[in-house]
Amino acid sequence: MTKVLMKGNEAVAEAAIRSGCRLYFAYPITPQSELIEYMAKMMPKVGGTFLQAESEVAAINMVYGAAGAGRRVMTSSSSPGISLKMEGISYIAGAQLPAVIINVQRGGPGLGDIQPGQSDYFQAVKGGGHGDYHLIVLAPSSVQEFADMAGEAFDLADKYRTAVMILADGMLGQMMEPVEFKPAKTAEEIEALNSQHHDWCICPNVEGPEHHHHEINSLEIDPSVLEQHVYNLYDNYATIEKNELRYESYNVSDDNEILCVAWGTASRIVKSAINELKVEGKSIGMIRPITVWPFPYQEIDAAIGKNVKKVYVFELNMGQMLDDVKIAVNGKVPVDFWGKVGGIVFTPAEIKTKLEECF
Amino acid sequence: MKAEIICAGFGGQGVLTIGKFIAKAGMAEGKHVSWLPSYGPEMRGGTANVSAVVSDEPIASPIVSYPDILVALNQPSLDKFGPTIRPGGVLVVDTGMCPHGLKRDDIQFVAAPFSSIAVEIGSMRVLNMLAIGAVIGRTNIIKYETIEEDLTAFLKAKNPDLLEQNLKAIKRGIEIGKL
Amino acid sequence: MEIIAQRPKALTKLSFTYCPGCLHGVAHRLIAEAVDELGLNDVMTGVAPVGCSVFAYKFFDFDMAQAAHGRAPAVATGIKRARPNMHVFTYQGDGDLAAIGTAEIVHAANRGEHMSVFFVNNAIYGMTGGQMAPTTLPEMKTTTSPYGRKTDDIGFPIRVSELINSLIAPYYIERVSLLTPADIIKAKKAVKKALLYNKEGRGFTFVEFISTCPTNWGIDPLKSREWAKENMLPFFKVGCLRDKGEGVE
Incomplete structure (x- = not known):
């Protein structure tokens, strides 16, 4: 595999597609525009779905739906847009759905500016959305690492049924560096990925177990049931802390x-x-x-x-x-x-x- | 070897492309490279600039504060970045676009009316190739052959006339750089 | 012994937890019957809203997703795009769909997203305790319009079906009533048509139910239907607003 000179925004998009991501929902925002544009151009070529949502809020809820249907799905944005996604991210955490979210951070607070920043650290690692939950948060420092993290993020998301955020910034998104991509997943591998969550995801009965009634849900109205659910989430987080620290x-x-x-x-x-x-x-x-x-x-x-x-x-x-x-x-x-x-x-x-x- | 370059000018002069071709050539020659543009509202016709680094060692920071080479294609860019050139560094400057020049005696000047020469060759669109040539002629950070190969692969089938024009511009730039 | 009526297969064995006289149960049953009759049970999925019908995900016996308030059309979009072989509907109330979720419903409809939307309009927020909805009638009293809805202050009720009907893409739009047995039979036809078009992949289908909320209106169930007939139906006129499939076999 030869090296290509690419912007981080484009490299991570390419790597996501190679990792079997076939659904991408997002809303334009600087400095991640090249990412959404790359997806708009490339997704149709691989038979994937690119959809420019009406808002960041809608985009993350489309991710919730597609993740609930057990497919590799991604969204991306920059700081103010990530704030808008926080409600959906909390629901994704509550419903234990695998999804990948990219934040190409800019200066804040408020509309801030469009230059590189790291001021969304608290938002990413200390919550951001409501409730007791964590995201796995990966922080790249080069275009190569940014690209590599796309595949790693999907693997982690699927393994632990959790959302994974790649916390990049405007510099990593905008700069070009040489990148070497991993080989793209084959049709068979993608087929296997699509059916890996059939025991819990939304899918036709004929594809999954005989007859099923799967619920994608973060509501537990009984406090004792909710408490146990949160304990289970934290058992999962403890395993992640033990195994995935880098x-x-x-x-x-x-x-x-x-x-x-x-x-x-x-x-x-x-x-x-x-x-x-x-x-x-x-x-x-x-x-x-x-x-x-x-x-x-x-x-x-x-x-x-x-x-x-x-x-x-x-x-x-x-x-x-x-x-x-x-x-x-x-x-x-x-x-x-x-x-x-x-x-x-x-x-x-x-x-x-x-x-x-x-x- | 490590060369830190800033290319700056008006949006539309092709300064980002200058940086990109240099970085791509560096990569093809097995070096570590990075390319970091200014972005945002500036790209809509204001001033644009790009930092490119070509190095034998991994590049820790892609941000260039004190360039070894500055390509300045308008006066505001020269005013902004001219004073930051490292002593002994190289300034490639379009004298037609920078009427006030830069007063420094500790750097090398490659000064020529590049825009007028580009029009002479056939089109303002080859201005960036002239500048790349000037950088190659003066510094040897990348080889002419590498750029030629890249351009040929990209343009030969699509637009052989444009390829000829571009190569001509680079060669002319190299001559100017060697003066 | 001949069975003349039984629980539709598309409903789970759980009993509905809705208030006495609430018509959500009727709307659920109509959808479930249509799913059974169209043989969609193995490929159906629904998206439940936030509101009284939040527990719809427990009542329908096929895959269900529960969505954040107002986001059901976006969630359904994600599901449909991810699993094109499945047929998706959202079930939403007036607060969910016509207030906090206005952007999502308008844009899903505008994309002609392949889904059905069942919109229950009872002119009030139920689950949170009877607050004013975007469809609350002028001068109607609720816990957040205790002096009646003042149209010069908060505007007029939104006629959602008409709003959706201003878009080009939607395939089928009908407003029905659940207020009398005869209305319910007509409503069933609309539900089935929406799901049939959905099954056939024709596009976006939208059914609005005029319904009641005896509990929060503070009127007994039978009288609430009379009240709705007198007050809601003149403002929200029932009928088919659009059917691109009419005459299509």
Whole structure:
């Protein structure tokens, strides 16, 4: 397979189609427009469904319907649009449906701007919608990883019957990098995917068990039944936390005087600064959570070497993942934070300056 | 080797394409590359710019703050990015579009009335190819042959005349870059 | 012994939990009978709304989805696009369809989405306790219009069938009443026609039921039907607004 130069928005769409996604419902919004446009162009060519919904609200409910029918389905948007989807996301969580949602984040709050941001971290990992639930949240830091996560997201969604969010940003959506795609699923593989949920999904009786009455539902009017349902959801989340945690450990060693924690786009820039300072003889490690839910609490704690004076968190927000890092560090060493907001992306030089001040 | 490039100009001058061809060529030559455009309302006729990085090492940050090479095709772009060129870096500038120029003595200038030359060759549409040629002529970050191969695959069957015109523009750009 | 009436196969064995005199049970039964008669039982799926009929997903004995308030047409769109071999309907009340779900119903209809919509209009919110609906009549008192619906303040009732009829795509639109046995027989024909067209893949079909809410209107069941006849039917006129299949065999 040769590499192609592609925008993140297009690469993730292509990878989703290759992963067997044949249904996509969305509403236009910058900076994810290339994603919806790619789907509009390509879905008809593979016999899939592309539908531009009347709203983000309608789009996520179309996803709820198609996921309830047991098919691989995806929607995508950017921050304000994801807010609109939150009601549907909560229902999807409650009804335990597998679905993939992409957020190409921009600056907020409100209409904000259209430049890259990371200020939807809380929304993605701490709820966003109402009720007790989690999404698996994957945070890519390159176009290649963004694309790879499409297939991983569908596999995780199907395995655990949960919604998976890919939390990207305007930079990853808009930038082009070389991408190598995994082979597309064959017709037989897609057929198998379409019938994998026949024991619970909406499907003709002739395709599933003899006669069935499947309910796609998040309503349990009896509090004791609802309580048990939520306990079951959390048993599932516990399994996910045990099995699916992912993070990158960069330049972590006993020599580290600083341990950085950064995710997504921010982590790339921190890496640049770490590399430059390494040349100057300064040892700095970095943990990059790849799943931001589940979050690598213990792994961050374990990466704090004996010479680490400080844990430094860099985000393109006012300090959101920072809270989780503080839980992980639990007072062992001071935790510092620096962020840029409103769609302004910090530069390697700025991060370098911040880190130099620590020595 | 790591070259950080900014191409900037009016929307419609093809600055995004300049970056894209350079990045694609870099990729074809086995290098790590990234291409990051400005986006949003700017693309509707205002100023547009793109950061491209071509490097032997993996690219940590695709954001270019201090370019090694700036291609500036209008005065506002030159005013904005000209001062950020790294000392010793290269400025490819369309003198016809940037009447006020840039006062620096620590960078290399590849200055020519590129827009007028493009019209001379046959069309304003080859302006971006002239600029790519100028970059190749001065810096060697990518090879002419790689771009030629890419363009040929893309255009030979579809529009051989346009292919000829484009290749001519790149070669002319290379000559200017070597001056 | 000859069986002359029995529970339709398309209903589960659960007893309806609706209030005495409520007509949801009648509407459910009409749909279930039509599903049986058209032999759709193995390929039917319904989408339940938020409102009194939220539990419809328990009462119909085929696959059912429960949708967020007003979103049933979007959910049904997702199901139909994902499983084109299945036949989908939504069952929605006036608050669900004509207030919070206005965008979803208008756009599903406008796309000519292959689904049937059964819209129960009783001019009031039932489950939440008798609040004003978009179809509440002028001067009608509800818990959120305690002095009567003031049209200069909150506007007039929405005639949803007429609204849908302004769109090009829908295939069949009819308003029926559930107020008398004779009306119910006519309503059954409309339900069956909607589901037949659905089965044949003809497009978007829409049936509006004029219904009652004795509990929240505060009128006994029989009188509530008289009230509806006198007050609702003059504003919401029954009849077929559109049938593109008329004359088609």
